[in-house]
Amino acid sequence: MTLLSSRLALGALDYPIPARANRLDFMLGALTLAALTVLAVTGIVLTQFFNPSPLDAHSSVQAIITTMPLVSYLRDVHAWSASAAVILVFAHLSTVFWRRGYRNPREALWWSGVLLLALLFGLSFTGSVLRSDQEAIEALAHAVAGSAYMGPLGAPLQPGFSNSAPSLARFYAMHVSIFPLLLAGLLTLHLWLIRHLGVSASGEARATFRSHLRPMSAFALFVVGVVAGVALLWPTDLLAPGVAGFEVTKPSWAFLWIYAAENLAGTTGMLLAPIVLFGFLAAVPLADQPGSKLAGFTRAAGATLLTLLVASIVYAWIAPAQVHLH
Amino acid sequence: MAGKTMIGQAMAVMLALVLGAGALLAHGKGRLKLASQHLVAGGTVELTGSEFAKKEAFNILLVGASGRTKLGEVRSDGDGKFAITVTVPPTAKPGSYRVVIEAADDDDEVANADAMVMAGGSSAKVAEHDMSQHEGMDMPSREPLKLDRARSQIVTGGAITAIMLAFAIGGVLLRRNGRM
Numbered sequence: 193m194t195l196l197s198s199r200l201a202l203g204a205l206d207y208p209i210p211a212r213a214n215r216l217d218f219m220l221g222a223l224t225l226a227a228l229t230v231l232a233v234t235g236i237v238l239t240q241f242f243n244p245s246p247l248d249a250h251s252s253v254q255a256i257i258t259t260m261p262l263v264s265y266l267r268d269v270h271a272w273s274a275s276a277a278v279i280l281v282f283a284h285l286s287t288v289f290w291r292r293g294y295r296n297p298r299e300a301l302w303w304s305g306v307l308l309l310a311l312l313f314g315l316s317f318t319g320s321v322l323r324s325d326q327e328a329i330e331a332l333a334h335a336v337a338g339s340a341y342m343g344p345l346g347a348p349l350q351p352g353f354s355n356s357a358p359s360l361a362r363f364y365a366m367h368v369s370i371f372p373l374l375l376a377g378l379l380t381l382h383l384w385l386i387r388h389l390g391v392s393a394s395g396e397a398r399a400t401f402r403s404h405l406r407p408m409s410a411f412a413l414f415v416v417g418v419v420a421g422v423a424l425l426w427p428t429d430l431l432a433p434g435v436a437g438f439e440v441t442k443p444s445w446a447f448l449w450i451y452a453a454e455n456l457a458g459t460t461g462m463l464l465a466p467i468v469l470f471g472f473l474a475a476v477p478l479a480d481q482p483g484s485k486l487a488g489f490t491r492a493a494g495a496t497l498l499t500l501l502v503a504s505i506v507y508a509w510i511a512p513a514q515v516h517l518h
Numbered sequence: 519m520a521g522k523t524m525i526g527q528a529m530a531v532m533l534a535l536v537l538g539a540g541a542l543l544a545h546g547k548g549r550l551k552l553a554s555q556h557l558v559a560g561g562t563v564e565l566t567g568s569e570f571a572k573k574e575a576f577n578i579l580l581v582g583a584s585g586r587t588k589l590g591e592v593r594s595d596g597d598g599k600f601a602i603t604v605t606v607p608p609t610a611k612p613g614s615y616r617v618v619i620e621a622a623d624d625d626d627e628v629a630n631a632d633a634m635v636m637a638g639g640s641s642a643k644v645a646e647h648d649m650s651q652h653e654g655m656d657m658p659s660r661e662p663l664k665l666d667r668a669r670s671q672i673v674t675g676g677a678i679t680a681i682m683l684a685f686a687i688g689g690v691l692l693r694r695n696g697r698m
Contacts, residue, residue, distance in 0.1 A: 214695075245614060246632035247555055254665065261670035324659045337547075351616065351630050356583035358614055358632060397622060402693070410691035417684035424677050429662035437549030437569065438658040477690065513660070517547065 210393035218393055219408045220284035221305075221386075224410035227277035227378070228267045230317075230419060234270040234398050235368065237263060242322065244364035249324040250433045257430060266425035276419050278446045282310055282498075285473075289494050291481065293392035299477040301385040304378050306473045311375045314465075316446055318367035324360065329434025332359065334443075335456075337517050338463055389482040404449035434516040445505060454516050462516075472497060546571060548598065550619055550629040557615075560608035560638040567619065567629065570598040573621035578604055582635070591622065608634045656685035 197203060212218070232513065243252035257264045285305065288294065294302035317335070321328045336359075339346025351359050430489050443451050453465035472493065480490035527547050548570035556663040565578065573596060578589040612635055619629040 209640045245634075247614075247634050257665050257667055260666050261668040261673045265666055265673055294670070326660060329647075342520070352581070352618070352627055355581050355585060358616065360632075361614075379651070406691050406695045410688040413684040413688035417681045418686070420681045420684070424674065424681070427667065430665065431661070432663055436659040437547070438657050441660045508547060 197231060200455075202402075205405065206400045207387075208398040209391050209401050210395050210405055211397035211399040212395045212398055212408055213391040214404055214505060216407075216411060217287045217402075217410055218282055218391060220429060222276055222282040222408045223411055223415050224284055226415050227273050227419070228375070230273040230416060231270060231277060232372070234266045234273065237266050238270060239368055240357075244322065244361050244430055246324065246358045246360045249322060249360055250430075253323055253430055256386060257427075263425070265423065268427045269420055271421045271428040272321065272419045272426075275444075275446065275489055276415060277312060278316065280415070281309055285309065286409040286498060288392070289476065290491075291392060292476040293323055295480070295482065298389055298392060301382065301389060303474065304382045304385065304479050308378050308440065311371055311378065311502040315367060315375070315444070317446070317486045318363045318371065321363045322360065322367060323430060324434055325431035326434045326438075327431055328441065329436055330439050330441055331443055331447075333436065333517055334441075334462065337459055339457065341463060389446075438488065438516060440513055442508065442513050448508035449501050452508040452511075454513065455508065458516060469497065469501070476511070488504070523535055526655070532584045546593075546628070548619065548629040550589060550617065550631045552617060552631050552633060555631070555633050557606045557610075557633050558638060559606055559610045559612070562599065562603050562605050563601045563617075563633075565592075567594065567600045567616065570594045570600070570619075570628065571621075572596055572598045576600075576628070577620045577622050577625075578602070579618045580606065580610065580615050580633075580635075581618050581630075582610075585613055585694060586618075589617075608638055622675060638690065675691050 238256075241252065241256050241260065243249055253267075256267055280294060288302070288305070317331065321332050321335075335349050339349035347353055348362070349359075350432070352360060356364075442448065450462055450465045453461035455461075476490055476494070479486040481487065536686065543588055551566045551568075553564040553566075561612055567576075572594060575591060575593050580587045587607055587610070589606070590602060590627055592600045592602045594600045603649075604675050615633050615635055616630045617633050654685045
């Protein structure tokens with residue numbers, strides 16, 4: 193190990209961190225990264241077998257499922273890893289929020305995390321559109337409808353944005369290159385800031401980061417094991433090829449809170465729900481400052497928002513599918 | 519106070535972008551169906567429309583990398599429906615296109631459908647594209663397809679082995695961590 197250690201500068205991993213950081217609730221970000229790594233690896237495999245042409249996308253997914261056992265399994269791992277990433281990132285966000293890990297000097301760390309969350313939702317959405325089944329077509333229609341209200345910001349989501357590249361091809365480019373590149377850049381910033389600002393754990397006792405890697409790797413392996421096991425037991429479905437102009441499905445669970453808002457307030461609700469969530473998250477470091485009157489209110493508001501998020505997902509899961517756009 | 523002002527300004531900008539800056543939809547959306555999504559240059563295709571604005575004029579365009587070509591005009595009936603057969607220009611280059619329906623009065627796009635143009639003289643059948651998946655597709659379905667999934671004992675066995683290894687190695691790492 194000394195041979196490798198000196199040549200790979202592994203001694204740099206021996207910097208001190210609070211010993212308290214060796215708990216699971218301080219590793220949720222790393223576990224999210226583990227899920228993202230699984231997504232990247234399985235996604236790279238899938239790019240070799242998925243056809244992003246609008247007329248052939250669905251049949252290429254069908255071919256994967258019916259003729260390629262390994263690629264089909266990796267597709268299931270990819271889909272379940274996406275769900276795991278969303279659950280883990282919200283668990284990470286909740287624990288950081290609760291222990292106020294966004295306070296000075298960690299505001300930029302928090303904001304980079306909020307942007308990473310937005311990118312994760314973007315990746316999840318663009319990925320779900322690629323299947324070109326009924327759920328995907330309806331998701332795309334909702335994106336187009338919402339983007340019509342967003343002026344120049346929404347233009348790239350409009351079908352007429354490019355005459356030479358169909359929407360599906362552009363969503364594919366977002367999913368496999370634009371968003372992953374942005375994610376990689378933001379992650380680098382996020383990890384840099386953690387390294388240099390330190391983990392927001394209290395206590396005087398110290399441990400080395402290298403000692404932190406061992407339990408972190410263990411839990412990461414558990415996450416991978418669980419996702420791989422779930423994918424084996426519950427393969428991902430594919431609906432029939434999408435028929436434009438109808439709404440008979442609901443989005444995947446991670447977007448049901450937006451669907452619930454749309455049930456209640458139409459397209460305006462669909463747009464306002466993410467604005468409220470991300471607006472609140474962005475405002476947290478500014479609102480919750482030591483000694484500020486808003487500090488307690490911010491915490492209560494965050495807990496309320498999280499409860500509403502979960503409740504709206506449950507509501508939308510139970511409620512029958514509704515027609516919003518037609 | 520500066521922080522609160524910044525929050526207020528940021529939210530005002532976001533709301534303005536979302537609610538005020540965009541062009542609201544001038545026309546409702548319709549449903550467009552092509553008799554076949556595989557078009558032949560110089561050939562014809564039947565288009566049927568439903569749920570469009572009633573008794574309104576629309577332009578039909580073929581939009582692709584080479585530009586926009588008007589295929590014809592149509593007027594919806596009292597139920598917002600239409601049916602028309604249009605001719606694909608013989609000069610249309612093979613490739614991916616969209617058939618677009620635009621409102622005649624303001625060029626607002628109200629419906630579109632993906633299509634593939636093949637060279638004149640081609641048959642409409644594409645060898646690799648399973649047309650049977652489109653049978654009976656007038657009505658959409660939320661039910662998962664009943665697919666004959668590919669299975670492999672090697673893949674399943676390998677996955678189970680990998681899962682067990684992941685848990686085993688994770689357990690060993692945690693135990694070693696506990697002894698530190």
